Amino acid sequence: MADKFFLEVVTPQKAVVSEAIQSISAPGSEGEFCALKGHTTFLTSLKIGSIRYKDAAGNERMLFVNGGFAEVLPNKVTILAESAERRKDIDLTRAKEAQARAERRLSDKAADTDIVRAQAALHRAIFRIKMAEIR
Amino acid sequence: MATLKEVQSKIVSVKKTKQITSAMKMVATSRLRGSQNAMEAFKPYASKFSEVLGSIAGKSGEDVSPLLISKDEVKKVAVLLCTSDRGLCGGFNINLINKAVKMLKSELQGKEVSFVCYGKKGRDWAKKQGNPIDAEYIGIMGGNVDFSVASGSGQALIDSFLEGDVDEVYLIYSDFQGMAKQIPTVKQILPIPSLDEIVEQEDTAPVDDAGTFLPEHICEPSSDALLGKMLPKNIFIQIYDALLQTSTSEHAARMRAMENATKACEDIVDELQTIFNKTRQAGITSDLMDIVGGAEALKG
Numbered sequence: 001m002a003d004k005f006f007l008e009v010v011t012p013q014k015a016v017v018s019e020a021i022q023s024i025s026a027p028g029s030e031g032e033f034c035a036l037k038g039h040t041t042f043l044t045s046l047k048i049g050s051i052r053y054k055d056a057a058g059n060e061r062m063l064f065v066n067g068g069f070a071e072v073l074p075n076k077v078t079i080l081a082e083s084a085e086r087r088k089d090i091d092l093t094r095a096k097e098a099q100a101r102a103e104r105r106l107s108d109k110a111a112d113t114d115i116v117r118a119q120a121a122l123h124r125a126i127f128r129i130k131m132a133e134i135r
Numbered sequence: 136m137a138t139l140k141e142v143q144s145k146i147v148s149v150k151k152t153k154q155i156t157s158a159m160k161m162v163a164t165s166r167l168r169g170s171q172n173a174m175e176a177f178k179p180y181a182s183k184f185s186e187v188l189g190s191i192a193g194k195s196g197e198d199v200s201p202l203l204i205s206k207d208e209v210k211k212v213a214v215l216l217c218t219s220d221r222g223l224c225g226g227f228n229i230n231l232i233n234k235a236v237k238m239l240k241s242e243l244q245g246k247e248v249s250f251v252c253y254g255k256k257g258r259d260w261a262k263k264q265g266n267p268i269d270a271e272y273i274g275i276m277g278g279n280v281d282f283s284v285a286s287g288s289g290q291a292l293i294d295s296f297l298e299g300d301v302d303e304v305y306l307i308y309s310d311f312q313g314m315a316k317q318i319p320t321v322k323q324i325l326p327i328p329s330l331d332e333i334v335e336q337e338d339t340a341p342v343d344d345a346g347t348f349l350p351e352h353i354c355e356p357s358s359d360a361l362l363g364k365m366l367p368k369n370i371f372i373q374i375y376d377a378l379l380q381t382s383t384s385e386h387a388a389r390m391r392a393m394e395n396a397t398k399a400c401e402d403i404v405d406e407l408q409t410i411f412n413k414t415r416q417a418g419i420t421s422d423l424m425d426i427v428g429g430a431e432a433l434k435g
């Protein structure tokens with residue numbers, strides 16, 4: 001069994017996760033990375049995506065993360081995200097509404113549509129839906 | 136002298152006012168607890184963020200981000216004014232607005248100033264003065280402020296700063312220092328004052344919980360690129376912090392204002408009660424005089 005170290009996921013609203021884990025993988029902006037206890041100090045920005053980690057009992061857990069930053073220290077990983085939620089907390093209907101809204105905005109092509117923002121919203125929505133539907 | 140009935144109805148109405156003010160005080164107290172919790176919940180994020188930011192800022196030069204570079208000539212200034220949506224909180228909003236007035240009269244004299252208003256009171260003031268309002272956020276103060284408000288408005292400001300529509304950005308908010316102390320504060324947020332301030336006395340090497348020094352971070356992408364990404368976020372954090380502080384201050388100010396109002400009501404009721412007693416006594420005395428006078432007359 002792998003050695004345990006600490007994971008903290010904090011958002012401006014609350015600490016989403018604060019527990020001992022065995023391993024974690026997260027979507028770094030330059031590529032997915034995985035960390036175990038004793039990883040060298042490492043700092044990266046994150047993409048929209050999923051964080052997977054094995055908790056102390058060895059269960060696989062999953063989180064949705066909306067970009068942010070990760071700091072990896074030998075005995076602790078801290079993730080700073082503007083929003084993050086556990087898979088069971090994802091609001092599927094809200095995500096589907098957001099997806100429809102973003103798609104509508106992109107297909108309308110009105111002059112004042114902020115394409116980048118609409119695409120980002122669509123991306124987030126699709127990711128949330130995907131994660132929520134994995135069983 | 137007022138009649139008994141008049142005094143009595145005054146007492147009743149003041150007592151009703153007292154009920155309202157003391158109920159408002161209780162509401163403010165419970166809301167205050169809510170926003171203090173939100174502030175508490177935000178702390179770990181903010182402190183971790185500034186720790187990480189400090190550790191990479193120390194390694195970078197001044198020219199990593201266009202947000203750090205001040206414009207040669209400052210013509211257009213944006214002021215973010217945080218106030219409350221509702222009144223009945225003493226001098227709270229007036230103090231914040233006075234801060235803005237003072238700035239307009241001194242540093243910002245002769246410059247083109249536009250406002251971004253969080254909260255209805257500040258918006259109403261800016262409108263009345265005929266100041267241009269770039270954006271207004273009503274209905275967010277005092278409740279559960281969402282981070283997206285801060286990041287959305289922050290992003291808009293950064294965009295207009297980079298495009299040259301705005302040369303400087305200031306934030307006016309109420310710094311919550313305790314139940315009895317809320318200080319209207321001005322903070323420059325764009326251009327970002329200087330990296331040295333962010334770094335503060337922070338050591339550049341990361342430290343683990345046990346306090347042992349660790350090697351410097353490996354950064355991915357480069358530390359400059361990371362810093363470029365983190366600096367805008369730091370602005371959002373400052374705005375969000377200001378919104379939370381102002382909300383908390385608002386509730387604290389209202390609590391105090393309502394407490395004072397309740398006390399004043401009690402004083403007035405006491406005074407009126409004395410007048411009531413005196414009036415009643417005067418009535419009884421004059422009645423007695425009549426009776427005695429009448430009896431005397433009959434005898435005579």
